[in-house]
Amino acid sequence: MNIGVLALQGAVAEHIRSIELAGGRGVAVKRVEQLAEIDGLIIPGGESTTIGKLMRKYGFIEAIQDYAAQGKPVFGTCAGLILLAERLEGDEEPHLRLMDMTVARNAFGRQRESFETDLDVKGIDTPLRAVFIRAPLIKEVGEKVEVLSVYQGEIVTARQGNLLASSYHPELTDDYRLHELFIRMAQERGQ
Ligand code: GLN
Numbered sequence: 001m002n003i004g005v006l007a008l009q010g011a012v013a014e015h016i017r018s019i020e021l022a023g024g025r026g027v028a029v030k031r032v033e034q035l036a037e038i039d040g041l042i043i044p045g046g047e048s049t050t051i052g053k054l055m056r057k058y059g060f061i062e063a064i065q066d067y068a069a070q071g072k073p074v075f076g077t078c079a080g081l082i083l084l085a086e087r088l089e090g091d092e093e094p095h096l097r098l099m100d101m102t103v104a105r106n107a108f109g110r111q112r113e114s115f116e117t118d119l120d121v122k123g124i125d126t127p128l129r130a131v132f133i134r135a136p137l138i139k140e141v142g143e144k145v146e147v148l149s150v151y152q153g154e155i156v157t158a159r160q161g162n163l164l165a166s167s168y169h170p171e172l173t174d175d176y177r178l179h180e181l182f183i184r185m186a187q188e189r190g191q
Pocket of ligand 1: 044045046047048049077078079080082105106133134135136
């Protein structure tokens with residue numbers, strides 16, 4: 001499976017490494033035309049405001065909306081999750097508006113800017129190592145969204161059909177099982 005990583009800003013190389021550990025082929029996506037060549041797309045962590053601006057500038061908003069509408073899988077991690085959300089808390093403009101959820105940015109506050117933990121994730125048999133960095137939280141989800149994990153009562157992993165989202169960075173550890181799950185989503189779609 002060719003899995004693209006949106007390479008405008010953020011943790012691109014780390015995702016490519018995890019994709020390859022999970023048995024896929026990682027591709028840095030810098031131009032919209034490249035979307036035609038990949039079986040799934042990861043939107044990485046970084047700074048959602050910056051990535052959002054660059055997405056608008058290079059035509060990625062509509063291109064990714066079309067890509068997802070074709071049933072192709074899209075996985076947003078941390079800032080990527082913010083970019084997928086239909087609604088953001090506060091008066092912030094949402095970006096791709098693909099996933100039926102309300103997201104709060106920087107939801108852990110200054111005291112807990114970054115930390116690691118082991119998370120129970122539906123579909124993964126033992127706890128997943130997760131790194132949270134100025135992480136967002138999913139505050140509310142619509143009917144079509146399946147909650148895959150909860151941390152201290154808050155939703156941190158979710159799936160809506162071909163869309164997957166995590167509040168944390170699954171690419172900063174050697175635990176690549178969420179990437180494996182995403183590659184399986186791409187394989188299922190191809191069949
Ligand atoms: N706080 C960042 C944002 O709002 C996300 C942080 C991250 O991706 N690690 O975009």
